[in-house]
Amino acid sequence: MVQNVHWFQVCADTDTSVLQDYEGTMWLPETLAWLEPFLPGWRMLVVGVPAAVLYSGAAAALAGWLRSHCKVRVPYTRKVFHFTIMSAAGVAHLAWGLPGVVILGSVTALLMILAVVKGSGFPFYEAMARPSDAPHRTLFILIPLTTTALGGVLANLLFSPFAPIGYMVTGWGDAVGEPAGTRWGKHRYRVPSLAGVTATRSLEGSGAVFVA
Known part of the structure; x- marks a missing residue:
């Protein structure tokens, strides 16, 4: 009986750090310690993943419905999704910190890959792929997804306290720019692009980004 009590006490003592890791973030080797602020704890995963699936799924469904049923043009449906996700990222960061943004971003990325x-x-x-990007419509979904993720990582590594401001500037400014340029853009200019796809912007759309 004494041995059993002693064994239980040792386990309780030695498992404290393990429990703390589960409560907080997973253990990382020293070379990867810079990743620790990005990693959510298991409790946040349990609550955050279903919430992110519901929110991102609803945003994706809305964009898809606007495109397929209401025949809304892609510049608008694409930016509706962009606006809802980037705004939510800013709120998630302010409310739950960087791990909350990681959960939302990961779920959103998986939806886009799907x-x-x-x-x-x-x-x-169809809500995300511009007809004007053919025959490389998929490429111009994946490139913004990748650059947005990299931008979020760099913003938090270099300017962590101000990262939510970056989310809002990106989410609102970019979301306003393309629809404004599509609707009112008269003064167009060409910009560099990948895969030989002709890309243009307008002074009106760029001005809307600046104002936003």
Whole structure:
């Protein structure tokens, strides 16, 4: 009996750090310690992942519905999704910190990859893929996804206290720019692009980004 009590006491003492790791973030080797601020604890995962799935799924469904049923043009449906997700990222960061943003961003990225896998005809894919980007419509979904993720990582590594401001500037400014340029853009200019796709912007759209 004494041995059992002693064994239990030792386990309780030695498992404290393990429990703390589960409560907080997973253990990382020293070379990867810079990743620690990005990692959510298991409790946040349990609550945050379903919430992110519901929110991001609703935003994707809205964009897909606007495109497939209401025939709203892609510049608008694309930015509706962008606006809702980036705004939520700012709120998530202020409310739950960087791990909350990581959960939202990861779920959103998986939804976008699912749309790419489904391809043409899938409502969410059609809401995100510009006809003008053909035949590289998928490429111009994946590139912004990648650069947005990298921008978020760098913003938090270099300017962590101000990262939510970056989310809002990106989410609101970029979301306003393309629809404004599509609707009112008269003075167009060409910009560098990948894969040989002709890309233009307008002074009106760029001005809307600046004002936002």
